[in-house]
Amino acid sequence: MRTTNVQDQVLRAALDLFSTQGYATTSVQEIVAAAGVTKGAMYHYFSSKDDLLFAIYDRLLSLQKARLDEIVARGAERGDAVEDVLRAVCEDVVATSIEFMPEGTVFTRSQHMLMPDRQAEVKRRRREYHEEFEALLRRGIDEGVFRGDVPTAMLIAHFFSDVHYLSQWYSPDGPLTAAQVAEQLTELFLRSIGRAPGED
Amino acid sequence: MRTTNVQDQVLRAALDLFSTQGYATTSVQEIVAAAGVTKGAMYHYFSSKDDLLFAIYDRLLSLQKARLDEIVARGAERGDAVEDVLRAVCEDVVATSIEFMPEGTVFTRSQHMLMPDRQAEVKRRRREYHEEFEALLRRGIDEGVFRGDVPTAMLIAHFFSDVHYLSQWYSPDGPLTAAQVAEQLTELFLRSIGRAPGED
Amino acid sequence: MRTTNVQDQVLRAALDLFSTQGYATTSVQEIVAAAGVTKGAMYHYFSSKDDLLFAIYDRLLSLQKARLDEIVARGAERGDAVEDVLRAVCEDVVATSIEFMPEGTVFTRSQHMLMPDRQAEVKRRRREYHEEFEALLRRGIDEGVFRGDVPTAMLIAHFFSDVHYLSQWYSPDGPLTAAQVAEQLTELFLRSIGRAPGED
Amino acid sequence: MRTTNVQDQVLRAALDLFSTQGYATTSVQEIVAAAGVTKGAMYHYFSSKDDLLFAIYDRLLSLQKARLDEIVARGAERGDAVEDVLRAVCEDVVATSIEFMPEGTVFTRSQHMLMPDRQAEVKRRRREYHEEFEALLRRGIDEGVFRGDVPTAMLIAHFFSDVHYLSQWYSPDGPLTAAQVAEQLTELFLRSIGRAPGED
DNA sequence: TATGAATGAGGCTTCATTCAT
DNA sequence: GATGAATGAAGCCTCATTCAT
16 A cells, blocks of 8 residues: 555545535644644645645546546447447446545535645646546537537536535435436436437 | 615625635635725624625525516416426526526535524525425426426436536636526426426 | 834834844744733734834834935035045944844844845845945045045945944943944044055 | 765755755755755754754864964964964955855854854854954054054954955955955955054 | 654744724 | 724644654
8 A cells, every 4th residue: 555544544534524514614633633643744744734635636536537538448449339438427427426425525615725726737637527528428419319509518517517416415325326316317417418309 | 775885895895705715715804805894894784704604695595585486476377387487497597596606606615614503594495495496396297297207306406406516617708698508508407307208 | 103002012022032032033922922912913013023023124224224314414514524424424323233233133143034025125225325325435535535446345344344243242331332332443444444645 | 084975965955055044944854855865864963953053163163263273373483473464364264254155154143043052162162263363463562563542352343343244245256356355354454453653 | 874754842824803992 | 883903712834853663
């Protein structure tokens, strides 16, 4: 393993507290107390509170990018229909977002508290991610299986809004499993972007 | 007039700063400076910084509730089809949310920073709002025009996610007008919840 | 009076502690404790610890410039010989520097701890001061009463080195009065820059 | 060799940083980074940050003392006139101080940051040095070649002020060589302390 | 000899709020 | 109604030094 115990404990505590109380409302003191380490030890590994926040973003962005890349690559390898690839992508994003809901909560709420340069990096990586997603949409549109009368930017927003909104309503203790939510949200999305029967 | 100049100036400044920099990052000093009033004057009208935040929520929630009530009432009065009423509601919510985007930004980002009791009130009023929206959905399902195979909670989330996500991507300087976005997002939503051709 | 009690007390305490222990070694806590005010009150009037340091510099620089201006102006008014004007200037600088020795100590030791822009301002104002002093030297050289074989920059340094060095050796409790020191150091300086008997 | 590489590197880095940024503003971390060694290694050779500062003083004091002793001894050996010996001493001090300007800068600025006992030692060695210098002055006064109407303490201060002030104005990139400065400052000093024509 | 993670005390600053006027 | 000086608690971060390896 590459990360020491201190790093792990601190990140775990930070994630927990940030997602629960918010970034601004959580003090470094609380974090180190929850992690069971001293402030000095924490600052040995992280150069600022902002660093902790970014580390959380970084992990989430990396993870999602890797999964997207992998699913797209696998689909290409197998020659899957674009609709099937997109469905796999969407279901995976939703399921992963549920699995990493605390990260997602922090992501949505606290992006504006990152240092400007880091905020820019997050935006850049998010844009890259969206572009890969858009490529699938565009291919579907070209192939005539997705509707072409709505800007792709809006279609992208339409899907990712669901992903970001999960933490506002979904609870793992509720009646729906993550898989069900993933399947149903994906189905709603796909139905809304499908070529309508009479469409040209 | 009901509100004095001080109240207006302060709320305007607070909204501007909270939506731009975030609630936690904005000091009371900055707000009063931007509003051109003194701290004492501000504290004469608002009992705390939290009060300012809540006032912003209050206005937005009242506004949206009033508009929803009005549209539903008008639809009932005219005996409009439920699909038409829902369309009107959705388009209005989107358009209004664009018009009040700063409020929406604050709403999404800073809800967790409100005092607990106020947070509870916001949740309650939001729930009431959603219940009125759900009534429309349920009526449509009962009438057989909307699909019944997806929980209404998910359909609600599916729509309001778009509304909350607007500030993440929409810019009034872009190619799309607010009306176009309202119409297109509504259309995407309605298509996804409509009874499918072969559905029972 | 323009300054409140808090400002006065704080500056007095800061001057005392900075000159005694050094700027870096003195904590804001110590200053406010010595001044008998709270930290918050201090930060109401001074925006940083650096501000305190600069305030000390500012007062000293303003004072010295004002005195120099006045003496030069008076000399011009009365048509005094340049040597007499220079003597008056030098004696005054030395005497004033003894009177404000704590300020001078801080000045010498802690200039490099000022924020860069303030350091630049101090340098600028010091240069202006030196230029006015240099004008006297130059006039004396032109009139043939001061030697012309040594760069004025060195003559300036030769005199002000004595001024800065006072705090290293002079004590008001010693055998020499401030006036005596002023007169003797001035005499040493004037003798060293006078035209030598056989000089051309 | 007596000093290991680590010691040399660390002292070199410390001198550079202390003279540039000041002692208090320089962290041990910066020093070891600049020296290319680790903290542990540094603390193996130096017991504290204060130790580094003192080592710089120690070297400078030893050097200057050695040179003074040597020049005085040589003068005695050759039976040189006191004025010639003093001239040699002064020119050497100035030239050496220019050569070791960083050390001098640190010396002037940071003496008050040494631990009390070390500060006392520095003062003691400085005093010894001055006493040897004073002996020359006194001899000259007794021989009637230097003026006797000014306390020797002031004459000493008058000379060493120039030495300490060098770093405030002299730059090796300027028009004057170190030798020229040494000669001219010495000449100014000697002229000011010489017996005046009409003096008794 | 040397490493570098960890300590723990202390530093500077911010800020929502109060209160005498 | 309105002022703005003052409070006091808390916040983030730095750093010289130690110590197990």
